[in-house]
């Protein structure tokens with residue numbers, strides 16, 4: 001079975017408290033970004049163990065630490081009838097970019113195994129396996145815009161009309177560790193609660209929708225502010241860091257595509273419609 005795990009963007013991100021377990025509570029909106037890896041899941045050939053083939057962008061770490069292999073192993077622990085699997089991941093979405101690529105691979109591996117081997121797991125059951133793999137991961141099970149709270153894994157419906165919104169994603173190639181990014185934040189309540197702020201026209205978001213990681217990381221990585229400024233100079237109605245970075249996106253509502261931007265291809269990694 002061939003699947004296409006997509007990236008995500010965060011529209012606003014507030015780190016509201018530190019939890020006793022060291023994690024943080026969040027208020028953020030996740031939206032799918034239609035930019036994908038490719039992940040194939042097949043039963044392994046008879047007598048062969050579970051394996052992972054890789055192509056595309058290099059992923060650090062041994063294959064058994066890869067999130068899609070860990071996702072499959074999690075199911076195997078509860079469903080001993082699952083055979084060894086042959087996985088192949090073609091990595092397109094940059095790692096450590098705040099685009100959730102690894103989390104998407106894990107969630108799509110769970111969904112593919114469920115379908116291919118007829119496990120009949122409900123959406124809720126798949127989400128609870130996903131939560132065990134990473135805070136971001138559960139979002140990719142339903143993979144539609146949601147307001148997320150708690151660790152970023154408890155969801156509320158939100159209606160957002162982003163149809164016909166052009167988007168550009170600029171990735172300066174900095175791999176910012178999520179742990180390091182959280183360590184720089186002093187949690188606080190959002191100045192403008194996200195549901196109300198995102199309900200207003202996109203043009204107003206610049207003054208009301210923020211990402212706490214952007215504020216915390218920009219002094220160390222001034223390139224993030226420079227990219228954002230250039231996106232606004234190119235007419236974006238809204239621009240922001242996604243997640244804990246380092247990808248920065250711009251939005252152009254009502255436009256077929258983002259205007260031509262002057263970054264080289266290795267920086268301007270994606271342009272399209274949300």
Ligand SMILES: C[C@@](CO)(OP(=O)(O)O)[C@H](O)COP(=O)(O)OP(=O)(O)OC[C@H]1O[C@@H](n2ccc(N)nc2=O)[C@H](O)[C@@H]1O
Pocket residue numbers: 010013022023024025026028097098099100103133134135136137150151152178179182242243244245
């Ligand atoms: C920051 C966010 C925002 O959407 O996204 P990314 O920038 O990674 O895409 C997420 O919270 C990233 O979620 P995810 O990448 O799944 O994190 P996990 O693997 O579960 O946790 C990695 C580490 O981040 C910290 N962490 C994560 C989630 C959370 N709510 N509080 C935390 O403090 C913890 O130190 C944890 O050990």
Ligand SMILES: Nc1ncnc2c1ncn2[C@@H]1O[C@H](COP(=O)(O)OP(=O)(O)O)[C@@H](O)[C@H]1O
Pocket residue numbers: 059060061065066067068089094095096097098099100101102103104105106178243244245
């Ligand atoms: N399939 C995978 N794709 C990307 N990263 C992976 C994968 N499996 C494990 N990882 C690890 O997960 C971390 C990055 O996860 P990712 O979700 O891409 O981050 P971010 O959301 O910050 O962009 C890295 O430490 C990387 O080595």
